[in-house]
Amino acid sequence: MPCLSFSELLEPNNQAEEQKVAGHLQSCPKCREKFENFKNLQTFLQKNQSHKFEKATEHCYDKFQLVSFIEKKQKLKSSKDYYIHLSRCDSCLNRHVALENLLYELKKRKIDSSRERLPG
Numbered sequence: 841m842p843c844l845s846f847s848e849l850l851e852p853n854n855q856a857e858e859q860k861v862a863g864h865l866q867s868c869p870k871c872r873e874k875f876e877n878f879k880n881l882q883t884f885l886q887k888n889q890s891h892k893f894e895k896a897t898e899h900c901y902d903k904f905q906l907v908s909f910i911e912k913k914q915k916l917k918s919s920k921d922y923y924i925h926l927s928r929c930d931s932c933l934n935r936h937v938a939l940e941n942l943l944y945e946l947k948k949r950k951i952d953s954s955r956e957r958l959p960g
Contacts (some may be wrong), residue, residue: 843868847904849875877950878907881942900932901925903939910940 844864849871852858865872901909901922909922926933 843871843874845908850878850904877943877946880946881939897929897931899925900929901935903935906932906936906939907943910936910943 844861848857849861849865852861865875909919912919926936
């Protein structure tokens with residue numbers, strides 16, 4: 841089974857999709873890691889409410905779209921439109937930068953903690 845998108849992992853539409861996601865997470869370490877990283881990010885954001893991560897307008901990008909662009913999973917034309925929007929929208933730009941920094945910190949902590957486990 842191919843890996844699931846963020847929206848498929850985090851927002852199943854019904855109970856059947858929830859079961860599909862749960863089964864996939866048990867069998868796919870890559871998606872399980874993506875899911876756990878995003879849940880850790882959500883927990884961090886809830887504890888540190890210094891940033892508002894809600895869409896400013898109906899034309900703004902939601903948190904899943906922001907993460908998808910940060911991880912470079914969008915097509916080139918979409919990326920061009922995205923960066924044009926960021927150049928005109930302080931809300932999305934601020935959310936993009938904050939999420940990018942948080943994802944970097946999570947990855948850095950994961951790397952640092954894996955180094956601590958390596959023998960001598």
